[in-house]
Amino acid sequence: MSRPGSERSLDVVALGAGRYQLIDNGRARIAYAAAASDTWVFLDGRVFVVPAGGTAVRRAAGDEEAALMAPMPATVVTIHVSPGQEVARDGLLITLEAMKMELPIKAPRAGRVTAVSCRPGELVQPGVRLMEIDYGT
């Protein structure tokens, strides 16, 4: 890869049907791309998801908000808490199941459950809020 400050020419030629020729300092490679709401790019066995803004999507693994959303399409198996209940950090909130696997959703921090917005047996989509928690201050 180029060193900071070094000169580098980068050319992209659309070949049609999602194929692109990438000419990087004279060396040609084939990349593939598909644009939906984000743009997906495949290059040399790696896949990148580039949002319209141009920066890469980062997985918010420790993100407090994301932890209470369904990370993928899944079925709600068990809801372990009810509104008003105090929960400890890492306390089990919900068990989801997808593709033969159990997926525990745990509390990112201690707090109090204010609302539960899913029910057992429900098929939930990624990004759907499952539960509201008040973390206090």
Next chain:
Amino acid sequence: MFKRILIANRGEIAVRVIRACREMGIESVAVYSDADRASLHTTLADRAVRIGPAAASESYLSIEAIIDAARASGAQAVHPGYGFLSENQDLASACDRAGLTFIGPPADVIAGMGSKIVARRLAKEAGVPVVPGETPGDQSDESIAAAATTIGLPVLIKPSEGGGGIGMKEVRDAAQLASAIAQARREALAAFGDGTLYVERLIEAPRHVEFQVIADHHGHVVHLFERECSIQRRHQKVIEETPSIALTPSLREHMGAAAVAVARATGYRNAGTIEFLLEGTGNSARFYFLEMNTRLQVEHPVTELVVGRDLVRAQITVAAGKPLAWSQSDLSQRGHAIEARVYAEDPISHLPQAGPLLLYRQPSMPGVRIDSGVIEGSEVGVHYDPLLAKLIAWGETRDVARARAVAALRNFPILGIKTNIPMLVEVLEHPRFIEGSIDTRFLDTEAVALAARLSTEPPAEVLAVAAAARSSRTSAPISGPGSVRADLDPWTSLRGTRV
């Protein structure tokens, strides 16, 4: 020979069996759930029968629906594939009662080998060593915990019925026992409808080496050598190969003879696999019978490429009552084959992915075979196993096979959902994989390092391609080099810029 076969499965294995039927001049009947109305297997077969809603329990796991479909379509035989009902003796006996041929072993053999108690007893009687373990008669949580303590930690707790790593829990610390037992029981009930648990001593850093066998109705049993399946995550195989570099010729011969002995002792028919754990290396290595899978394996293609035999064709031929066309001395290994399973899962978090395949292009190159259940435009759903395709590379040596697998995976674009391809490439290029010093803990031990190598921001060339893709989506037809239209998208300006 059969005129028409119903395939009680979906995805790549249904496609594999449909293709074998077509080659043999046999009509194929696909079954599909509501989620699979437009799936590849449904549209590829000569006939297709709806068997129920998307939930597997009401479609692909419904024996009644499968038998009704077979009757309605006039099929004479049922191929169960792998997973779903493939190791369910009730399907085999329901086929018998309905006058259908089940393409697999007899129901009582499935029942026997499905029970770890019977399987181990038969293996012991055949003179084959087994891993210490038991299915406690008293199945209370306390009794399971007591059995674990007697066998000695670390142990594996797993469903007595079942396989594929589902519901299998590793326990190293007595404090984890209670939660592991409860979770294993729930997963066993959900997946197999039976919460009976089995406790087994955990062999540390073993290799997983299995032998393919096939038996006909005329007393012939042969093995088609081994497959090494040590690259696993959560007991789900990811990369398989044959030959295993851990086997010496003498050990291979012993294990092959043991596999045939187990198959004979059970009265086996059709294709099956004897799984062993291998401890140590060289001629001093010790092998233990683990279990027998009474069905075709996901990884059967590596055997097909190295032994040069078509296992699905052989399954159908044997089920039709014909004798095996090969004796043991006809069979030998030629070259090396490696299979990489392409899963719809995030390569770092391993979470299953669902969505449309916006772009899906299989590479085509010498020595590479792809068994796939999807095409571009397919919708990958949440209801079933996330296996999309298997890429199998053959070469005259392990290095050639490995290099071909890597080159093919680097040229296997799948866009719209994330797949494990980046992880497969990293594993196949890992120094430990290259030198063959792998065991079943490889992916766990290397997980952090692999994830770190995969978590990178898109480099400038990727952003340039993304910009071109976005602008070409809205621009006039592409006419040739340099024709990517410069519009208001700032990223388009990357084209031809110096960074």
